[in-house]
Amino acid sequence: MNYFINTNIIPENDSGRIAKLQSLHVLNTHEENGTFKHIAAMASHMFDVPIALVNFVDKDFVITKAQIGLDNNPVIDRGISLCSLAILRSDVTVFENAREEPCLLSNPMVAGGFGLQFYAAAPLVTKDGYNIGAVCIVDKKPRTFSEADQKMLENLATIVMDDIEK
Known part of the structure; x- marks a missing residue:
């Protein structure tokens, strides 16, 4: 795995987290056209x-199960994806201007041609406390993101988890 995030992106419970993710059987399916796609929309x-995603963080890759605004490969190296940071926290991860974040200065999503500037992600948390992915929103321009916005994004992540764990 290549690392382009200048911080440790592997949580202490990563082996248990990955085992839980795999037990939910969401990784080896085609891109979602149901609930996940509706949540992204x-x-x-x-x-x-312009961009919204439902992503799951596996051992080496981040897998997109639903997306709005991107047409590329639904799998990205875990060391590049900002979702690797989002699963480290229990609350919403927000970068209002990623180009001002020291841990992201060498990240190709930020410094490269993609031009990511704004990123917010609510972790997808299982009932037993594993952060297995995130509902993410992305823009190529900086923006603000209020506490009320964060709560709405958390609610969307809860809907995804309710659908997975029903």
């Missing part, structure tokens, strides 16, 4: 962002 619309 709602997030894009609610927050007026």
Whole structure:
């Protein structure tokens, strides 16, 4: 795995977290057209962002199960994806201007041609406390993100987890 995030992205409980993710059987399916796709579409619309994703963080890769605004490969190296940071926290991860974040200065999503500047992600948390992925929103321009916005994004992540664990 290549690291382009200048901080440790592997949580202490990573082996248990990965085992839990794999037990949910969401990774080896085609990109979602149901609930996950609806959540991504709602997030894009609610927050007026061009890109919204439902991502799962596996051992070496981040797998996109639903997306709005991207047409590329639904798998990205874990060492590049900002979702690797989002699963380290219990609350919403927000970078209002990623180009001002020291831990992201060498990240190709930020410093490269993609031009990511804004990123917010609510972790997907299992009932037993494992952060297995995130509902993410992305923009190529800086923006603010209020506490109320964070709560709405958390609610979307809860809907995803309710659907997975039903």
